[in-house]
Amino acid sequence: DAGVTQSPTHLIKTRGQQVTLRCSPKSGHDTVSWYQQALGQGPQFIFQYYEEEERQRGNFPDRFSGHQFPNYSSELNVNALLLGDSALYLCASRGASGGNTIYFGEGSWLTVV
Amino acid sequence: EDQVTQSPEALRLQEGESSSLNCSYTVSGLRGLFWYRQDPGKGPEFLFTLYSAGEEKEKERLKATLTKKESFLHITAPKPEDSATYLCAVQHMNSGYSTLTFGKGTMLLVSP
Numbered sequence: 001d002a003g004v005t006q007s008p009t010h011l012i013k014t015r016g017q018q019v020t021l022r023c024s025p026k027s028g029h030d031t032v033s034w035y036q037q038a039l040g041q042g043p044q045f046i047f048q049y050y051e052e053e054e055r056q057r058g059n060f061p062d063r064f065s066g067h068q069f070p071n072y073s074s075e076l077n078v079n080a081l082l083l084g085d086s087a088l089y090l091c092a093s094r095g096a097s098g099g100n101t102i103y104f105g106e107g108s109w110l111t112v113v
Numbered sequence: 114e115d116q117v118t119q120s121p122e123a124l125r126l127q128e129g130e131s132s133s134l135n136c137s138y139t140v141s142g143l144r145g146l147f148w149y150r151q152d153p154g155k156g157p158e159f160l161f162t163l164y165s166a167g168e169e170k171e172k173e174r175l176k177a178t179l180t181k182k183e184s185f186l187h188i189t190a191p192k193p194e195d196s197a198t199y200l201c202a203v204q205h206m207n208s209g210y211s212t213l214t215f216g217k218g219t220m221l222l223v224s225p
Contacts, residue, residue, distance in 0.1 A: 004156075033211035042117075042200055042215030043157070056209040090156055094211050100145055100204075102211055104156040 002027060004093050004105035012111045013081050021076040021108045025093030029103075032074040034066060035090040037107070043090055049074050078110075086112045115140045119201050119216035126191055126223050134186040134199055134219045142206030146184050147213060148177050149200040157200055160186075191223045 005024045013019050025032050031050045035043035045058035049068035068074045072093075078085055088107040094100075116139040126132055138146065145164050149157035161170045163179040170177050174195065176187045186199055198220045202213040 006156075031211055033209075035213075040217070042202070042217050043213075045212050045214070048209050048211045050209075056212050058212075088154075092211060100162055100210060101159055102147070102213065103159060104149070106156045109154075 004029075004091055004103050006089075006091050006105040006108050008108055009106070010109045010111075012113060014113055015081055015083060017081050018077065018079045019081060019110060021078075021089050021091075021110070023074045023076070023091030023093075023105060025072050025074070025091075026095070026103050029093035029095035030072050031094045032068060032072065033092045033094075033102075034074070034076045035092065035104075036060070037088040037090055039087075046076070081112045083112050086110060115203055115205055115214040117201055117203055117214055117216035119199075119219050121219060122217070123220045124222070126188075126221070128192055128223055128225050129190045131187070131189045131191070133188070134221070136184040136186070136201030136216060137182060138184070138201075138203050139182075140203045140205055140214075143203060144206045144208075144210075145204040146179055147202040147204065148184070148186055149202065151198045151200055151218065153198075160199075188221070191221075193223045193225050196221055196223045 033048040034046040037043040048056040052068045063079045090107045091105045118137045148160040151157045161177040198218040200218045202215040
């Protein structure tokens with residue numbers, strides 16, 4: 001049983017560019033959320049997707065947007081990249097039938113230069 | 114606003130030297146308190162979810178406990194492979210199930 005999978009694992013972008021990160025939830029899970037983790041900090045909630053709609057959003061600007069597909073996979077898009085967007089981006093999934101356990105992927109390391 | 118404070122920031126133990134990590138939280142309505150383990154460069158690995166004061170859960174050398182204001186992660190006779198950052202997070206009663214507020218973590222180093 002595959003867990004939460006994310007791609008790419010590492011990427012380097014230039015200020016002002018746009019980036020798309022991808023996530024496939026754990027099998028049987030239908031809710032996907034995204035987190036940003038800066039070095040030395042705990043993860044910060046960006047937003048959550050369920051039934052292809054954004055359901056909850058944290059304190060992040062509109063440059064951060066997302067999408068969920070009918071197969072429950074998800075994308076995180078960040079526009080107009082800033083140096084401060086450099087971080088580990090984590091995807092988490094949860095399924096109603098799986099209780100309240102929230103599983104994280106290994107993350108995508110984004111470096112903005 | 115939900116707040117989570119973990120202490121100490123870093124902890125160095127000798128193999129076999131038991132200790133506890135602390136997670137203090139402020140939340141107006143707690144649905145659940147989560148503990149995760151995170152290895153360098155990896156995503157958080159789920160350990161426990163606690164729901165009510167007095168609850169305890171165990172897994173190998175780890176035991177998590179919960180009070181109305183804090184949670185403890187007790188590590189009994191740790192081994193070098195227990196070295197990692199341990200993250201605590203709270204889930205608010207009125208937020209989405211996937212919305213967690215994390216602390217900064219405690220970095221644990223266990224020396225042989």
